[in-house]
Amino acid sequence: MPLPTRPLRKLGFLTIGLFEGDDPGPGHESTLQIIELGERLGFDSAWVRHRHLQYGISSPVAVLAAASQRTTRIALGTAVIPLGWENPLRLAEDLATVDVLSGGRLNPGVSVGPPAHFDQVKDALYPDTADREDFGHERVRRLLDLLRGEPASGFRGTEGIEVYSERVQPHSPGLAGRVWYGAGSLRSARWAGENAMNLLTSNVVKAEESTDFAEIQVSQVREFRAHHPDGERARVSQGLVVIPTDGATPEQRAKYKEYAGKRTPRTAEPQGPARMMFAPDLVGTSAEIAERLYAQAAFREIDEVAFALPFTFDHRDYVQILTDLATRLGPELGWRPAAH
Template sequence: MPDSSRPLRKLGFLTIGTFDPADPAVGHESTLQVIELGERLGFDSAWLRHRHLQFGISSPIAIMAAASQRTSRIELGTAVTPMGWENPLRLAEDLATVDLLAGGRINPGLSVGEPMHYDTVQHELYPDSAELEDFSYERVARLARLIAGEPVREFSGKQGVVEEFSNRVEPHSSGLRERLWYGAASTKSAIWAGANGFNLLSSSVIFPDVNQEPSFAEIQRSQIRAYREAAATSAQAHGPARVSQGLVVIPTDSASAKQQEKYQRYVDERTARTRSPQGPKRMLFAPDLIGTSKQIAEQLYAHAGFQEVDEVAFALPFSFDHEDYVQILTDIATTLGPALGWAPAD
C-alpha cells in the first residue's frame, strides 16, 4: 500500500444533490440519506454544492437544517455558496440559526463574483439595483463581520413593553466565524482568503496565473502555499488556517461490472477538458481519479496539491444513482480512507 509520513486527518465528501424536476422530493431525501450514511461510516464532514435555477440543491441551508436533526456528529458545509445571490445580513441570520440547531457543526464555504448568466436573471434577482450591486470580496467580508457579531447599527434596547432590539445580527453563534471557508480558484483569491482569516477550499477547478504552466497539481500546490503564507502573517487570523482539497474520486473496489462501466464512461466523457486550459480565463480542471482504492491512493500521494493538505472533501460525481453513492462512499470510508492513513470517527 502507499505510504505517507503525514496521514489524512479529516475525510469529507461533497454532493450536488441532484433531483428529478418532476419529483424533486425524492432527490432531496436521497441527499439526506447520503449524509446520514456518511455519519454512520465515520466521515468527518459532508458538503453541499449550491446551484440556482438548476436541478441541484438551491437551498443548502435548508438541507443542513434538516440534516442537523438527523445526525449528531458529522460537520455540514457548503462548497460553495455564491455570494452574488445573497443578502449578507439575511444569510448571516440563517447560518447562525442552523449552526445553533446543529450544535456548532456548520462550515459555510463562500465565493464572490457576478452570478452565473447574470444577464438572464438580474431583472428578477435585483430588479432595482442590478447595475449597483457589489460582487467583490467586500460582499463576503461583510458577511464575516456580521457573523462575528460586529454592530450593524447604533439602535438597540427596549421599546415599549415587550419589544427588545439588538445592534448585531441575532442569533449570534459563537465560533461560526472561525468556521468560514473561501472557495479560491486563483492565487489572488487564495492570498485574500489567508489575509482575511478564512479557511481555504481548493477544488478540482483552478485559474492559473498568466505565466504559470498548465499543470493542475503544481498550480494547486503553489496556491495553497501562497494561502498559508498570507494566513501566517494575517492580522485577521481567526484560528489555525485550514485547507481542504476537493477532487473527484471514484473507487471501484466493491462496484459491480455495470457500475464500473458507467463510472468509466463518465470519466472518459470528462477527461478531454482536463488536457488543456479552457476558455478565456484558461480554466484548468483536475482529472477524475478512478480505480481501486490502492490505485487512487498512489495517485493522490503523487499529487502535489494533495501533498499540501491533511483534510479532503472528495466530490461525488454529479449524475449517479443513490446506490452508486452508497457504494462509492462505503469504499472511500472503508478502503481508500484507511489507505491514506485516515481513521473513521467514533
Template sequence: MTRRLRRLGFLTIGLFDPSAPAAGHEETLQIIELGEELGFDSAWLRHRHLQYGISSPIAVMAAATQRTSRIELGTAVTPLGLENPFRLAEDLGTVDVLSDRGSGGRINPGVSVGPPMNYDALKDHLYPDTHDVEDFTYTRVERLLHNLEGKPVSTFEGTRGIETFSRSIQPHSPGLRERVWYGGGSTRSVTWAAEKGLNLLTSSVIDAEGEDFAQIQRAQIDLFRSLHPAGEAARVSQGLVVIPTDTATPEQKQKYETYAAARLPRTREPQQLGPHKRAYFAPDLVGSSEQLAEQLSNHAGFQAVDEVAFALPFTFGHDDYVQILTDMATRLGPMLGWSPGRAGS
C-alpha cells in the same frame, strides 16, 4: 512529503427529478446520515441555482442537523452574488445553533464572490433596481464576516413596547466565523483569503497560472499558508472527484469509467470560462482504493493537505453513492492514514 489524511469529507450536488423533488432531497439526507454512520468528518453541499440540484443548502443542512449528531455540514460553495449577507448570517447562525449537540456548532460556510452565473439573464429579476451597481467583490464576504462576528449592524438597541432589539445579528453562534471557508483557485483569491484568516477550499478547477494542475494547486496552497496568521496550521481542504471501485459491480465500473473518459478531454488544456478567465480541470480519478491511494500520494496538491471533501459525480444514482462512500470510508481513507470518527465522539 505527504501529510497524513486527518479529515475525510464528501461533496454532493443533491440531484433531484424536477417532477418529484422531495425524493431527491430525501436521498441527499440519507447520504449525509450514511456519511455519519461511516465515520466521515464532513458532508458538503454544492449550491445550484436554477438547476435540478440543491438550491437551498442551508435549509437541507437544517434538516440534516436533526438527523445527525457529529458530522460537520458545509457549503462548497455559496456564491454570495445571489445572497444578502444580513439574511445569510441569520440563517447560518440559526442552523449552527440547531446543529450543536453539546460540543459546539457543526456548520462550515464555504463562500465565493463574483457576478452570478448567467447574470445578464436573471439580473432584472434578482436585482430589478440595483443590478448595475451591485458589488460582487470581496466586500460581500467582509460584510458576512462582520455579521458572523457579532459586530453591530444597527444603531438601535433596546426595547420598544414589548419587543427587545439587538444591535447585532441574532442568534450569534460563537466560533462560526472561524469555520468560514473561501473557495479559491487563483493567486489573488488565496492571497486575500489568507490575509483575512479564512480557511481555503481548493477544488478540481483552478486558474491557469502554469502548465500543470497539481503544481499550480500546490503553489497556491503553499502561498496561502505562507500568508495566513496560522501558518502551516492553516486549514486547506481539497475537492477532487475520486471514485473508488472496490465493491462496485461490473456495470457500475463501466459507468464510472465512461463518465470519467467523457470528461477527460477538458483536462488536457486550459478552458475559457469567461472573457478574462482560463482554468484547468483536474481529471476524475477512478479505480481501486489501492490505485487511488497511489495516485493521490503522487499528487502535489494532495501532498500538502490533511483534509479533503471528495466530490461525488453529479449524475450517478443513490446506490452508486452508497457504494462509493462505503469504499471511501472503509478502504481508501484508511490507506491514506485516516481514521473514522464515530457518532457522539
C-alpha cells in the same frame, strides 16, 4: 506506493443533490440519507453544492438545517455559496440559526463574483440596484463581520414589548472561524489567507503561471498559507472527484470509467476565456487512487479532503462509493473513522 507525508486527518464528501423538476422530494430525501450514511460510516464532514435555477440544491442552508436534525456528529458544509446571490445580513442570520440547531457543526463555504448568467437574471434578483451591486470581496467581509457579532444596526433596546439587538441573532460564537473560501486563483488564495479564512481548493483552478493542474494547485495552497496568520497550520481542504471501485459491480465499474472518460478531454488544456484547468477524475481501486493522490504535490501538503461525488450517478452508486471511501480508501491514506 509513496509513504504519506502525514496521515489524512479529516475525510469528507461533497454532493450536488440532484432532483427531478416534476418531483423534487425524492432527490432531496436521497441527499439527506446520503449525509446520514456518511455519519454512520465515520466521515468527518458532508458538504452540499449550491445551484440556482437548476435541478440541484438551491438552498443548502435549508437542506443542512434538515440534516442537522438527522445527524449528531458530522460537520455540515456548503461548497460553495455564491455570495452574489445573497444579502450578507440575511445569510448571516440563516447560517447562525443552522449552526445553533446543529450544535456548532456548520462550515459555510462561500465565493464571490457576479451571479451566473447575470444579464438574464438581474431583473429578478436586483431589479433596482443591479448596476450598483458590489460582487467582490467586500461582500465576504460584511458576512464575516456580521457572524463575528459586529453591529448590524444603530438601534438596540426595548420598543413597547419588542426587544432589539444591534447584532445578528442568534449569535453563534466560533462560526466565523469555520467559514471557508472557495478559491481558484492565486489572488483569491492570497486574499483568503490575509483574511484568516479556511481554504477550499477543488478540481477547478485558474491557469495563471502554469498549465499543469497539480503545479497550479500547490502554488495556490502555498500562497494561501504564506499570507495566513496560522502559516502552515492554516486549514486547507482539497476536493477532487474520486471514485473507488473496490466494492463496485462490473456494471458500475464500466459506468464510472465511461463517465470519467467523457470528462477527460477538458483536462488537457485551459478551458474558456477564464482559462480554467480541470483535474482528471480518479477512478480505480483504493490502492490505485491512493498512489495517484500521493503523487500530487498539493495532496502531500494537506490533511483534509472533501471528495466530490459525481453529478449524475444513482443513489446506490453513491452508497457504494461512500462505503469504499470510508472502509478502503480512507485507511489507505492513514485516516481513521470518527467515533460514534
